[in-house]
Amino acid sequence: MPIEIKELHIKINVNEGSKQAPPPNAPKSKDEDPVAECVEQVMKIIERKKER
Structure with a gap:
């Protein structure tokens, strides 16, 4: 039986000071x-x- 993903939540953390732009x-x-x-x-x- 295939698995169907109905919702996807993505959470990220951004550190702006860690790299030079x-x-x-x-x-x-x-x-x-x-x-x-x-x-x-x-x-x-x-x-x-x-x-479809």
Whole structure:
């Protein structure tokens, strides 16, 4: 029997002072933004669910 996850709660802690921020004009590659990549994948999953 497959397990279906109906709710997912994510909790994170952010320490702003622990790292130095990169310069604002530094180029950002796709690998440096994992949050945007995760959001994109979630949106694709939601779109697939709507097609059903």
